[in-house]
Amino acid sequence: MENVKTREPQQKRSIEKKNRIIETGFRLMCENGYQKTTTADIAKAAGVSTGIIYSYFKDKRDIFICGLETYGNQTLLLVYEQITPNLDVYKSMETIIDSLIQSHKLFENAHKEIAALTMTDDTIARIMFETELQITKQLEQLLTKAGFDTQNLPEKTHIIYNLVESLCHELTFHQHEGLDYASMRQIVTDTIVFILGKPNNS
Amino acid sequence: MENVKTREPQQKRSIEKKNRIIETGFRLMCENGYQKTTTADIAKAAGVSTGIIYSYFKDKRDIFICGLETYGNQTLLLVYEQITPNLDVYKSMETIIDSLIQSHKLFENAHKEIAALTMTDDTIARIMFETELQITKQLEQLLTKAGFDTQNLPEKTHIIYNLVESLCHELTFHQHEGLDYASMRQIVTDTIVFILGKPNNS
Amino acid sequence: MENVKTREPQQKRSIEKKNRIIETGFRLMCENGYQKTTTADIAKAAGVSTGIIYSYFKDKRDIFICGLETYGNQTLLLVYEQITPNLDVYKSMETIIDSLIQSHKLFENAHKEIAALTMTDDTIARIMFETELQITKQLEQLLTKAGFDTQNLPEKTHIIYNLVESLCHELTFHQHEGLDYASMRQIVTDTIVFILGKPNNS
Amino acid sequence: MENVKTREPQQKRSIEKKNRIIETGFRLMCENGYQKTTTADIAKAAGVSTGIIYSYFKDKRDIFICGLETYGNQTLLLVYEQITPNLDVYKSMETIIDSLIQSHKLFENAHKEIAALTMTDDTIARIMFETELQITKQLEQLLTKAGFDTQNLPEKTHIIYNLVESLCHELTFHQHEGLDYASMRQIVTDTIVFILGKPNNS
DNA sequence: CATGAATGAGAGTTCATTCAT
DNA sequence: TATGAATGAACTCTCATTCAT
Numbered sequence: 001m002e003n004v005k006t007r008e009p010q011q012k013r014s015i016e017k018k019n020r021i022i023e024t025g026f027r028l029m030c031e032n033g034y035q036k037t038t039t040a041d042i043a044k045a046a047g048v049s050t051g052i053i054y055s056y057f058k059d060k061r062d063i064f065i066c067g068l069e070t071y072g073n074q075t076l077l078l079v080y081e082q083i084t085p086n087l088d089v090y091k092s093m094e095t096i097i098d099s100l101i102q103s104h105k106l107f108e109n110a111h112k113e114i115a116a117l118t119m120t121d122d123t124i125a126r127i128m129f130e131t132e133l134q135i136t137k138q139l140e141q142l143l144t145k146a147g148f149d150t151q152n153l154p155e156k157t158h159i160i161y162n163l164v165e166s167l168c169h170e171l172t173f174h175q176h177e178g179l180d181y182a183s184m185r186q187i188v189t190d191t192i193v194f195i196l197g198k199p200n201n202s
Numbered sequence: 203m204e205n206v207k208t209r210e211p212q213q214k215r216s217i218e219k220k221n222r223i224i225e226t227g228f229r230l231m232c233e234n235g236y237q238k239t240t241t242a243d244i245a246k247a248a249g250v251s252t253g254i255i256y257s258y259f260k261d262k263r264d265i266f267i268c269g270l271e272t273y274g275n276q277t278l279l280l281v282y283e284q285i286t287p288n289l290d291v292y293k294s295m296e297t298i299i300d301s302l303i304q305s306h307k308l309f310e311n312a313h314k315e316i317a318a319l320t321m322t323d324d325t326i327a328r329i330m331f332e333t334e335l336q337i338t339k340q341l342e343q344l345l346t347k348a349g350f351d352t353q354n355l356p357e358k359t360h361i362i363y364n365l366v367e368s369l370c371h372e373l374t375f376h377q378h379e380g381l382d383y384a385s386m387r388q389i390v391t392d393t394i395v396f397i398l399g400k401p402n403n404s
Numbered sequence: 405m406e407n408v409k410t411r412e413p414q415q416k417r418s419i420e421k422k423n424r425i426i427e428t429g430f431r432l433m434c435e436n437g438y439q440k441t442t443t444a445d446i447a448k449a450a451g452v453s454t455g456i457i458y459s460y461f462k463d464k465r466d467i468f469i470c471g472l473e474t475y476g477n478q479t480l481l482l483v484y485e486q487i488t489p490n491l492d493v494y495k496s497m498e499t500i501i502d503s504l505i506q507s508h509k510l511f512e513n514a515h516k517e518i519a520a521l522t523m524t525d526d527t528i529a530r531i532m533f534e535t536e537l538q539i540t541k542q543l544e545q546l547l548t549k550a551g552f553d554t555q556n557l558p559e560k561t562h563i564i565y566n567l568v569e570s571l572c573h574e575l576t577f578h579q580h581e582g583l584d585y586a587s588m589r590q591i592v593t594d595t596i597v598f599i600l601g602k603p604n605n606s
Numbered sequence: 607m608e609n610v611k612t613r614e615p616q617q618k619r620s621i622e623k624k625n626r627i628i629e630t631g632f633r634l635m636c637e638n639g640y641q642k643t644t645t646a647d648i649a650k651a652a653g654v655s656t657g658i659i660y661s662y663f664k665d666k667r668d669i670f671i672c673g674l675e676t677y678g679n680q681t682l683l684l685v686y687e688q689i690t691p692n693l694d695v696y697k698s699m700e701t702i703i704d705s706l707i708q709s710h711k712l713f714e715n716a717h718k719e720i721a722a723l724t725m726t727d728d729t730i731a732r733i734m735f736e737t738e739l740q741i742t743k744q745l746e747q748l749l750t751k752a753g754f755d756t757q758n759l760p761e762k763t764h765i766i767y768n769l770v771e772s773l774c775h776e777l778t779f780h781q782h783e784g785l786d787y788a789s790m791r792q793i794v795t796d797t798i799v800f801i802l803g804k805p806n807n808s
Numbered sequence: 809c810a811t812g813a814a815t816g817a818g819a820g821t822t823c824a825t826t827c828a829t
Numbered sequence: 830t831a832t833g834a835a836t837g838a839a840c841t842c843t844c845a846t847t848c849a850t
Contacts, residue, residue, distance in 0.1 A: 032321075039821080049835060051837065052836075112314075115314040116314045119315065152385045155381055156389060176360065183354045184357040213809095252846085256847075438722075463841075569772075588764070620830090645825080654831085657833065665825080
């Protein structure tokens with residue numbers, strides 16, 4: 001299962017270097033596109049030689065997948081930290097939105113690149129699918145514990161997830177002039193409240 | 203601005219040929235990805251020589267852009283046809299959703315590919331932006347005429363647009379097992395009704 | 405079975421070009437070694453671009469294999485032409501030796517290169533094996549028709565084949581000073597006559 | 607002539623290490639081919655670091671040459687031990703054949719690899735030439751002492767050497783189905799006896 | 809107008825060799 | 830001495846684009 005040629009760096013310096021390659025490489029790929037980013041670009045930007053990359057990674061795609069796992073999970077953690085069942089759900093939702101916006105600001109281009117690669121690369125598709133699944137499942141649990149109506153909860157969660165994603169996208173890129181983002185955010189929050197209804201125990 | 207080398211085909215046969223290249227090429231690019239589709243693939247599938255492509259198009263990217271304009275507008279037309287101000291807005295919304303699902307089934311992969319190319323290609327980004335703008339503006343006009351509250355209407359339209367997009371995406375790809383799509387569709391329609399509120403003249 | 409990407413050239417010019425690549429490439433590989441010969445070398449020497457090589461051949465190895473089949477068979481033909489059952493066998497043997505010497509002068513380095521590649525490449529090993537088999541089987545038939553004792557004929561033929569091969573090798577390269585090649589040739593011929601014994605019908 | 611950077615190991619442990627690298631490296635190169643064996647492979651198999659290799663050897667080729675000298679001479683010794691002038695020559699010949707078969711079993715692939723490298727590497731060619739020369743000269747001396755006709759003895763020795771080589775090759779690899787190896791061996795022995803004639807003093 | 813053979817720059821990847829530790 | 834991480838030149842192969850016919 002484990003590739004024999006790529007080694008898991010044990011030394012601190014090596015780990016730093018591997019992480020630097022992931023971070024730099026993933027960033028370049030997200031900023032400029034997967035195809036347009038060459039291994040030479042990554043090596044140069046990370047301050048290493050092209051050769052050393054292949055000590056840590058199987059191939060170029062492997063760097064991207066590592067980036068995906070690293071930063072996808074990071075996003076997830078941001079969300080997890082905000083999900084505290086004892087808290088008011090509406091408050092939680094607001095902080096989740098804030099977390100996701102942060103995540104988006106870092107990796108929005110990634111989402112586009114990933115979406116495109118999802119088409120032709122099953123591994124990448126699976127990673128994205130599972131990351132999203134973890135987030136929505138977590139949301140479902142939170143909402144169930146908070147006493148919300150569990151009827152069609154998976155469907156509702158999914159719709160809410162997409163609502164928030166779209167909002168984040170818009171807030172991150174400000175693509176459409178003339179939109180009032182504060183209002184937009186308010187509308188989204190109200191809409192989520194509408195979808196969820198009132199919790200049973202309230 | 204206009205490239206001197208690519209000519210506008212005057213003959214009927216030439217126009218057919220150009221269209222065939224656009225249709226075939228755009229479809230292949232959407233199905234298999236922009237990078238993975240070679241000009242040789244397109245030429246073969248369209249039944250022309252590789253050379254002739256460069257009589258009609260500046261480069262490979264140009265084929266994609268032409269496809270984008272042609273079929274982006276086609277999607278738009280599908281939506282336009284459903285928007286008849288006299289009709290019940292909720293009915294209209296349902297038929298719009300149906301139209302967009304049809305459009306999605308044709309070009310869903312395109313959306314991902316386009317999103318990725320949007321990152322690094324300003325022309326493609328502009329085309330997509332304008333296509334979306336036309337749809338949302340049209341929706342706004344429809345809703346205004348139908349007497350809905352115009353406060354934050356651009357924001358609301360945008361959110362609705364994204365809700366429908368996400369629904370279409372899910373309905374097209376059935377990525378998540380266990381989701382009840384009929385319920386999902388109902389929830390989205392209800393949510394849109396909630397966002398819009400009641401029209402003033404009702 | 406047939407590779408979809410490499411085409412079988414139909415035009416006369418194309419066939420000439422393909423043959424030129426085989427001839428030039430195979431010669432370079434034999435002269436300088438398979439590994440030391442780069443595709444760029446072959447392209448340059450054949451007066452073509454590196455790209456066109458991959459229209460005619462699957463990869464670099466494919467050029468070598470084509471050379472092997474082309475010139476291996478050529479050697480075979482040289483031998484076949486000398487094998488005329490009506491002729492005196494000893495005369496035939498002499499002319500066969502002459503033919504093989506000619507073949508050796510052309511492709512001796514090839515033999516070494518091929519022998520080495522035989523170690524790691526099963527396809528090349530099989531081609532060589534079959535070429536040798538054809539030659540020895542042909543010799544066997546000739547000798548049987550000429551009325552020689554058929555006992556242990558395969559073993560004898562094999563030994564004779566190797567005797568001639570070794571002689572050719574020596575005559576081609578003159579590696580050892582002080583050897584009298586005329587005598588050597590005479591001894592080999594005498595030895596072959598000894599091994600075969602007298603034909604029954606004489 | 608002597609490279610200043612590679613040192614002659616004085617310590618016992620160092621000598622062992624150097625020998626281990628030669629043995630392991632040469633074996634790997636013979637088994638898998640010179641090109642396909644990387645310095646990393648050799649280092650790993652020999653249980654040393656890649657760096658230390660360059661303390662003992664000028665480059666990768668140097669390891670091969672050392673292996674050639676070491677094991678070429680070893681083969682020679684095997685033969686020398688069998689050549690005892692007092693013994694019956696035919697018996698000697700049989701034991702020589704046995705020795706060479708043993709040698710072949712160890713290094714047959716080497717022969718192919720070496721033959722190929724001989725083409726492009728003069729040093730390797732010279733070593734091989736001298737090894738063979740030593741063996742044939744030794745045989746000549748033995749045969750002279752045993753009272754055989756010295757006319758064309760170098761030529762005869764050479765032919766005999768090649769006969770035995772070919773036989774060893776065949777016995778080692780069993781490449782041709784249907785050959786009776788016992789008969790083959792007998793025919794070769796008889797042929798050698800024929801070539802040599804009867805010794806004068808018998 | 810049309811062809812498709814030809815081009816060649818540039819991609820990902822390998823590995824003999826070096827060098828900081 | 831010894832390590833093994835690091836280097837970077839060189840390799841094979843691809844494909845958007847051109848051009849002789």
